[in-house]
Amino acid sequence: MKILIADDDTEYCQTLQELFTRNGWETIVAHTTIDALNQLDRHYNSLDLILLDVEFKGEERTGLDVLVYAQKRYPLIPVVMISGYGTVETAAYATKLGAENFFDKASMTASKLIEMVNSMAIHRHVVEEKDKFKFLADNGIIAQSKAMLEVADAILRVARSNLNILITGETGTGKRLVAEAIHRASPRCKNEFVSVPIPSVNSDALFTSEMFGHKRGSFTGADQDKRGFFHKANNGTLFLDEIGELLPINQTRLLVPIEERRYYPVGSLEEEKVNIRFISATDKDLVAAIKNGTFSSPLYYRLREFEIKIPPLRERREDIKLIAQYTLQSQLKETGAQNPRGFTPSAIEYMESLDWPGNVRQLINTVKQCTVIASGQFITKADIIKVLDQRLDQAEEQATAASRENGSLKQARMSAESEAIKAALKETNGNVTRAAALLGVSRETLYSMMKKSNIDPRQFRT
Secondary structure, three states: EEEEEEEOOHHHHEEEEEEEHOOOEEEEEOHHHHHHHHHHHHOOOOEEEEEEEEOOOOOOOHHHHHHHHHHHOOOOOEEEEOOOOOOOHHHHHHHHOOOEEEEEEOOOOOOHHHHHHHHHHHHOOOHHHHHHHHHHOOOOOOOOOOHHHHHHHHHHHHHOOOOEEEEEEEOOHHHHHHHHHHHHHHOOOOOOEEEEEHHHOOOOOOHHHHHHHOOOOOOOOOOOOOHHHHHHHHOOOEEEEEEHHHHHHHHHHHHHHHOOOOOOOOOOOOOEOOOOOOOOOOOOOHHHHHHHHOOOHHHHHHHHOOOEEOOOHOHHHHHHHHHHHHHHHHHHHHHHHOOOOOHHHHHHHHHHHHOOOOOHHHHHHHHOOOHOOOOOOOOHHHHHHHHHHHHHHHHHHHHHHHHHEEEEEEEHHHHHHHHHHHHHHOOEEEEEEHHHHHHHOHHHHHHHHHHHHHOOOOHOOO
């Protein structure tokens, strides 16, 4: 295997050369952007990977220019960006331009670098598309789009490594399913996949005990020893769901345990060491959160050694029909019903025209409700409209009735909105993300609505 290392730091290049050579790689080095472009044009047929610095001192052209050229001329060669002093924003921009990954020189150890580079290049062998879609389906991800084919590629490429993975995407896109698929495809598959819903453990008093465990008598109410999530996930995978909600104080508490895989249970002087693979998920823009000071840059780099972005349903409309049909058949099999047997053409066309703000989760919930209300052999466009408008109709009815009583339409609407939020939170056991999907709004909008109505989602959790 052959790698092109393009960096103006000659000592760093030499260090990388020696490292890769010891691990069986053939290397080519370029210290200027012009040399990098020439080497790329000369060796593109045999290159497995490009390791490319962001900045080249004294040059007008940057590594980003080389990246754009490589993506345009040789899109099948993966590019990993490296930086000694680049910003998170620059690195994130590089991934938007097509870079497979980026890392900070100061925070990436030699072993992690080798692991990441191997995960980029070693799985470039051809796997048939049907096998990739079958892999997704076997893990509960129903798709036939090119966008999801790229997600399958990313999962299969990184699963066998130990890199920490950040999964990003809007609410309802299936981030947890992707995390589970990574675990099942990894060497850790025979050990635990431990899921931690961050909002449920995010209080200052609860977090360390839940994550790291505690010793008996370490605080009031600790009447026995407790093992935390870290202990349970040893030799397996720890999934940190909704990581963007993590309080700053708890972000600090995670830094050393994630970096060094060691921690102290609350009230204990004995250090515990673990072998854990961390997978995190968020629908928030963490780069923006770092910029406004609400998320830790060091924690971001520790959690994001590789990123998988899941596209929203509106960007893969060719999957809508397949998901709807699969959901319908699953629902009929589960209930033993015979009807409805399918969808009318206008129903399919209508579903494919919608933006689905709650993404796959909202589509699945809609189809399930349609199987209950549909009166004929097929689900119609009218059935879908009825289900989607049902919550809005209920809220309007409540608003109208309340307005007759107190004469305040604004107050009535607020009351109806509050009741709809409470019903959604009750249905989802206090899960704000799922409740937002049910209501057809973003999670940020729902948080704003809850604050206005003085609703605490924790009171709906059991």
